[in-house]
Amino acid sequence: MSEIKVPDLGESISEGTIYKWLVKEGDTVGQGDVLAELETDKVNLEISAEEDGVISSILRQAGENVAVGEAIGVIGSGAAAGSSKPQATNAAAESAADAAAGSATAAPAAESVSAAAPAAAPEGPGAGDSPAPLASPGARKLARERGIELGEVSARDPIGRIGQADVKEHGAAGPGAAAPAPSTPQGKAAGALPAAGKAQQPEDGKAVERKRMSRRRLTIASRLVEAQQTAAMLTTFNEVDMTAILDIRKRRKDAFKEKHEVGLGFMSFFTKAVVGALKTYPLLNAEIDGEDLLIKKFYDIGIAVAAKEGLVVPVVRDADRLSFPQIERQIGELASKARNNTLSLSELQGGTFTITNGGVFGSLLSTPILNTPQVGILGMHKIQLRPIALDEERTVNRPMMYIALSYDHRIVDGSEAVSFLVKVKELLEDPEALLLEG
Incomplete structure (x- = not known):
């Protein structure tokens, strides 16, 4: 028998949320099989079986927060392991489990326990004790913390098992009050992830949808608020004539793709323009550490990617040493991983400066928020034909892009920020200069 434990989640991450279980009690698993998916602040991770056996119990349900090293389930050895369901505490359920333990497979044993539990009147471990209600471990813990008697809580589950939601509703209704009946004919399944719910709740006669925020969305929200509260954040703007870059792409894109397969x-x-500007204005590549400045001599550029679960910022390492094809290839691979939710924690940590491209969604102008502890972020926007005056008599239409630099005014002065953005503009409008910048 072995415990299913939450693995080490990486630097600065001490807990996660069980996103979903891929197995149920009584299932036979092999070493290396994926048992559950865990959601952290940054990525989703898979928890795998460390040995062959049968899932004898699931201790923590989907939607519950768990700490690193915490046991969330148990793998038993042999077919009989499936009969050891901890929730079946009454005598009738234990008898059914004992009878089923000798069967050829674990699944019938688990079904016997589940079927016997609601049918028989529960009895405590001693004569005369009050009945012990069926409840998930999470519900029992929550009830203990709130001082609620489980016997007073009404369950929505068809088999009478009390979940965390039942305890929360009972507590909201006041001591001694019964939980309200479900608003739909079907009860809420125990262990279902609240974030996936679509329950409609009336409010002042109008329907609303209550949906639980994912751990990543909560983290994004707190980080963005933290950035605005702790940094003296300002944004400066400029615009770039994209004519030269569009011309190069038009002339070279086919040969480039044929040669480099990207x-x-x-x-x-x-990315190259940002690196060139950071070398000229190094305070944009720094961070504050107490009363010190850490001016970094390397250039790990974060590229913001909009994934299904929320914004992530994978990092292109040592961007100053990479060629154009290497940068394009790395960005493509990281973006694909972000959208498939397969990024590793190491690919998200340690960036020195961030680039975000709202132009792909049609944004004409925006003020990006710092990705703390970084002190600078560059915002790209939509390319749009606009009339540009060449001189007093001539006006032409040019493909123009607004760019925005948000910076931390605590260590970056306005003149330096403006000069940085002008440098980025100059390098983009003269792409050959990017080669000279290295």
């Missing part, structure tokens, strides 16, 4: 996009140009 498309020539805009991000490699912007």
Whole structure:
């Protein structure tokens, strides 16, 4: 028998949320099989079985927060392991489990326990004790913390098992009050992830949808608020004439893709321009550590990617040493991993500066928020034809892009921030200079 424990989640991450279980009690598993998916602040991780056996018990349910090293389930050895369900505490259930333990497979044993539990009148371990209600471990813990007697809580589950939601509703209704009946004919399944719920709740006669925020969305929210509260954040703007870059892409994109097997996009140009500007204005590549400045001599550029679960910022390491094809390839691979939710924690940590591209969604102008502890972030926007005056008599239409630099005014002065953005503009409008910048 072995415990299913929450693995080490990486630097600065001490807990996660069980996103979903991929197995149920009584299932036979092999070493290496994926048992559950865990959601952390940054990525989703899979928890695998460390040995062959049968899932004898699931201790923590989907939607519950768990700490690193905490046991969330138990794998038993042999077919009989499936009969040891901890919730079956009454005598009738234990008898049914004992009878089923000798069967050829664990699944019938588990079904016998579940079927016997609601049918028989529960009895405590001693004569004369009050009945012990069926409840999930999470519900029992929550009830203890809130001082609620489980016997007073009404369950929505069809088999009478009390879940965390039942305890919360009972507590909200006041001591001694019964939980309200479900608003739909079907009860809420125990262990279902609240974030996936679609329950409609009337409010002042109008329907609303209550949906639980994912751990990543909660983290994004807190980090963005923290950035605005702790940094003296300002934004400066400029615009770039994209004519030269568009011309290069038009002339070179086919040969570039044939040779390097990757498309020539805009991000490699912007990454190179940012690195060149950071070398000229190094305070934009620094961070504050107490009363000290950490001015970094390396250039790990974060690229913001909009994934299904929320914004993530994977990092292109040592961007100053990479060629255009290498940058494009790395960005493509990281973006694909972000959208498939397969990024590792190491790919999200340690960036020195961030680039975000709202232009892909049609944004014409925005003020990006710092990705703390970084002190600078560059915002790209939509390319749009606009009339540009060449001189007093001539006006032409040019493909223009607004760019925005948000910076921490605590260590970056306005003149330096403006000069940084002008440098980025100059490098983009003269792409050959990117090669000279190295």
